[in-house]
Amino acid sequence: MSRRSRGTGQVRIEDVAREAGVSAQSVSRYLRDPGRVGPATSARICEAISAVGYVPNLIAGSLASNRSHVVGILLPTLAIPAHAGPVEGLAAALRDSAYEVLVGTTGYDAGAEERLVRAFVGRRVDGLVLTSDVLSAELRRTLTAFAAPVVQIWELPSEPFDMAVGVSNKAVGAAVAGHFLARGHRLCAAVGHAQATDTRSAARVAGFVETLAAAGAPAPIRLDVRMPEALAQADAILARLCAEGPPSAVFCTAGQLTVALHFAARRAGLNLPDDLALMGLDSEFAALVDPPLSVVRVRTYEFGRLAGEMLIERLAGRRPETQMRDVGFEMILRAST
Amino acid sequence: MSRRSRGTGQVRIEDVAREAGVSAQSVSRYLRDPGRVGPATSARICEAISAVGYVPNLIAGSLASNRSHVVGILLPTLAIPAHAGPVEGLAAALRDSAYEVLVGTTGYDAGAEERLVRAFVGRRVDGLVLTSDVLSAELRRTLTAFAAPVVQIWELPSEPFDMAVGVSNKAVGAAVAGHFLARGHRLCAAVGHAQATDTRSAARVAGFVETLAAAGAPAPIRLDVRMPEALAQADAILARLCAEGPPSAVFCTAGQLTVALHFAARRAGLNLPDDLALMGLDSEFAALVDPPLSVVRVRTYEFGRLAGEMLIERLAGRRPETQMRDVGFEMILRAST
DNA sequence: TCGTAGCATGTTAGCGCTAACTTAGACGAC
DNA sequence: GTCGTCTAAGTTAGCGCTAACATGCTACGA
Numbered sequence: 248m249s250r251r252s253r254g255t256g257q258v259r260i261e262d263v264a265r266e267a268g269v270s271a272q273s274v275s276r277y278l279r280d281p282g283r284v285g286p287a288t289s290a291r292i293c294e295a296i297s298a299v300g301y302v303p304n305l306i307a308g309s310l311a312s313n314r315s316h317v318v319g320i321l322l323p324t325l326a327i328p329a330h331a332g333p334v335e336g337l338a339a340a341l342r343d344s345a346y347e348v349l350v351g352t353t354g355y356d357a358g359a360e361e362r363l364v365r366a367f368v369g370r371r372v373d374g375l376v377l378t379s380d381v382l383s384a385e386l387r388r389t390l391t392a393f394a395a396p397v398v399q400i401w402e403l404p405s406e407p408f409d410m411a412v413g414v415s416n417k418a419v420g421a422a423v424a425g426h427f428l429a430r431g432h433r434l435c436a437a438v439g440h441a442q443a444t445d446t447r448s449a450a451r452v453a454g455f456v457e458t459l460a461a462a463g464a465p466a467p468i469r470l471d472v473r474m475p476e477a478l479a480q481a482d483a484i485l486a487r488l489c490a491e492g493p494p495s496a497v498f499c500t501a502g503q504l505t506v507a508l509h510f511a512a513r514r515a516g517l518n519l520p521d522d523l524a525l526m527g528l529d530s531e532f533a534a535l536v537d538p539p540l541s542v543v544r545v546r547t548y549e550f551g552r553l554a555g556e557m558l559i560e561r562l563a564g565r566r567p568e569t570q571m572r573d574v575g576f577e578m579i580l581r582a583s584t
Numbered sequence: 585m586s587r588r589s590r591g592t593g594q595v596r597i598e599d600v601a602r603e604a605g606v607s608a609q610s611v612s613r614y615l616r617d618p619g620r621v622g623p624a625t626s627a628r629i630c631e632a633i634s635a636v637g638y639v640p641n642l643i644a645g646s647l648a649s650n651r652s653h654v655v656g657i658l659l660p661t662l663a664i665p666a667h668a669g670p671v672e673g674l675a676a677a678l679r680d681s682a683y684e685v686l687v688g689t690t691g692y693d694a695g696a697e698e699r700l701v702r703a704f705v706g707r708r709v710d711g712l713v714l715t716s717d718v719l720s721a722e723l724r725r726t727l728t729a730f731a732a733p734v735v736q737i738w739e740l741p742s743e744p745f746d747m748a749v750g751v752s753n754k755a756v757g758a759a760v761a762g763h764f765l766a767r768g769h770r771l772c773a774a775v776g777h778a779q780a781t782d783t784r785s786a787a788r789v790a791g792f793v794e795t796l797a798a799a800g801a802p803a804p805i806r807l808d809v810r811m812p813e814a815l816a817q818a819d820a821i822l823a824r825l826c827a828e829g830p831p832s833a834v835f836c837t838a839g840q841l842t843v844a845l846h847f848a849a850r851r852a853g854l855n856l857p858d859d860l861a862l863m864g865l866d867s868e869f870a871a872l873v874d875p876p877l878s879v880v881r882v883r884t885y886e887f888g889r890l891a892g893e894m895l896i897e898r899l900a901g902r903r904p905e906t907q908m909r910d911v912g913f914e915m916i917l918r919a920s921t
Numbered sequence: 922t923c924g925t926a927g928c929a930t931g932t933t934a935g936c937g938c939t940a941a942c943t944t945a946g947a948c949g950a951c
Numbered sequence: 952g953t954c955g956t957c958t959a960a961g962t963t964a965g966c967g968c969t970a971a972c973a974t975g976c977t978a979c980g981a
Contacts, residue, residue, distance in 0.1 A: 255650045259937060270961050275939060285959060300729060305706040306652060307937035309643045310966050313592045317686075317707075325672050331662040338689050347703060349654075350687045352675050366684060369642040370654075392637060478868060503868055510872045531815060531840055532869060535847045596967060607931050612969060622929060644967035647936050 267295035319367035320376040333551030340555025374558035380404040398554040420454030436468040436494035481507035496524035538582035604632035656704035657713040670888030677892025692779040711895035717741040735891040757791030773805040773831035818844035833861035875919035
């Protein structure tokens with residue numbers, strides 16, 4: 248069974264080679280591309296591997312080949328399905344390529360992001376997926392020196408570092424504003440995310456505000472909330488909005504809070520959409536509540552999947568035809584607006 | 585700035601050593617434990633590092649020290665917050681320990697699990713967190729040979745491989761059944777998860793069924809559904825349950841489906857809890873719907889956090905006092921039951 | 922004065938693998 | 952027969968770091 252040697256006591260490639268009566272290099276070749284060794288050798292190596300119970304040491308391989316076969320992804324949190332989506336997409340895209348996914352969560356903290364990028368660079372990841380559209384000068388310097396492919400996801404940065412996959416969050420906000428205007432709303436409200444590093448939420452609100460202004464509507468009521476605490480305070484948030492207006496339509500970019508506001512509005516005796524129109528980003532329950540919620544759907548899984556594909560292209564030495572991909576969004580209009 | 589050498593063109597520890605006028609070993613010592621070099625040397629090394637822009641190659645370090653400083657975690661999917669929780673918890677527990685988290689999603693596929701474990705073993709992870717309570721003989725063999733600490737999370741296995749953090753899913757089901765019985769329900773229903781490898785959902789249903797049987801209640805109606813597709817078919821699922829009973833109480837262990845069933849029941853004109861009692865696992869919306877849902881809360885974040893702590897203990901050469909930790913659960917009784 | 926203990930630092934020898942080069946042999950064109 | 956070409960395999964020399972051992976120095980009690 249397991250044939251030990253000195254050192255760390257691991258079964259090494261040389262143990263396989265000895266067992267099969269070939270050189271270590273042939274075993275190495277067999278493992279990375281079986282077609283490059285003869286059929287008889289191939290068979291003997293295959294047998295030898297299971298005979299000695301060999302599991303290649305990918306760390307040693309990484310050092311020798313200068314390829315870690317690991318891709319890193321940084322995101323604010325995994326607790327929100329919209330952020331977990333890209334990780335799933337990335338893992339799916341890399342599944343058949345012998346790449347593994349290293350995950351770092353920043354908790355919306357820019358300092359944590361820089362620390363994690365340094366840790367990932369230290370591990371010599373072959374590619375990096377970031378959830379920030381603006382990078383500090385320090386970070387750009389680190390990444391430039393590192394020279395690995397980088398994909399920024401979620402937003403389409405005005406100054407992309409390398410590649411990007413995302414959506415124009417500003418366009419999302421503008422589309423919602425356009426929809427509200429078309430329905431005849433004038434005084435609107437926007438509920439955003441209070442995390443300063445969540446530039447995506449800020450961009451959606453900005454697009455919303457600008458479009459209303461351009462149409463001559465009054466400036467919308469604005470409120471920024473902290474998630475997930477705000478979920479339990481939906482009644483108070485709704486009351487604050489109404490106290491300043493009340494608005495006839497609310498755009499909520501803070502994830503699940505939209506559904507919570509829906510319940511709060513019903514508890515307050517408001518009829519949707521006549522007393523209040525409500526729209527937000529997609530969530531699992533948006534279609535289930537009564538009346539069902541109009542939403543903007545952004546396919547975040549695709550962010551990760553496409554990022555993975557672009558990284559693979561680059562790591563294979565090819566240059567993807569597009570460096571910046573807009574996944575777009577979908578307005579799903581239901582009874583709440 | 586960057587001082588290149590031959591080879592891969594990276595800045596190496598030796599470049600720092602030359603710049604600081606010390607040996608490479610001193611730089612290595614400084615990096616891992618600054619207290620082990622003299623203060624003057626320390627200062628010169630620190631300057632030299634930023635002067636040459638050095639980022640240690642952790643891959644080379646791993647090979648030499650036989651410690652990867654990476655921990656792997658395997659889970660069925662990240663799309664469900666209950667499964668993303670442990671990853672966050674693990675990352676949080678490891679944050680200050682210079683360990684990174686390698687994530688693998690199996691999609692409830694046992695084959696994928698074995699593949700991923702092999703890939704993680706190949707990367708020589710220092711520890712492993714698994715979301716399975718039963719391991720195949722093949723897997724046990726691989727892990728035994730690998731000899732790294734392993735924590736199984738979610739369920740408390742009858743035959744733990746090494747360490748475990750979880751909850752007795754059977755006790756969860758039993759507690760819900762007990763609650764239903766105490767409220768006078770006789771004919772109940774259990775909606776579970778159709779994925780064969782989701783033994784956690786199966787255990788909850790089993791505990792539920794056994795407790796009802798022990799109390800002499802009729803065998804509950806049982807239904808297994810596929811998630812997340814079932815979310816959109818809540819009306820049909822409710823209709824099927826009612827056609828076979830109707831039951832007076834439903835225990836739904838399939839995540840978010842409980843909330844969807846709640847809406848379906850209201851659409852069907854049923855009053856909760858008089859016409860139908862409904863209870864499930866916790867979700868963000870359970871408290872928000874009307875009437876609010878009774879739930880069982882399981883702190884999955886703690887699974888990951890405690891698993892991380894136990895791994896750190898073991899990796900530091902200590903033996904955690906308990907090898908198996910029951911995080912327990914909480915029954916939150918609201919108006920739906 | 923010596924011995925030895927303790928600390929800071931240097932030297933040596935790999936960790937397990939693969940890139941790059943080398944060799945051996947088969948085959949066919951001329 | 953000679954040469955070049957091709958394929959399959961072996962040989963050599965690291966990848967960048969750290970464990971383990973070696974060295975040199977200072978301090979201090981007997």
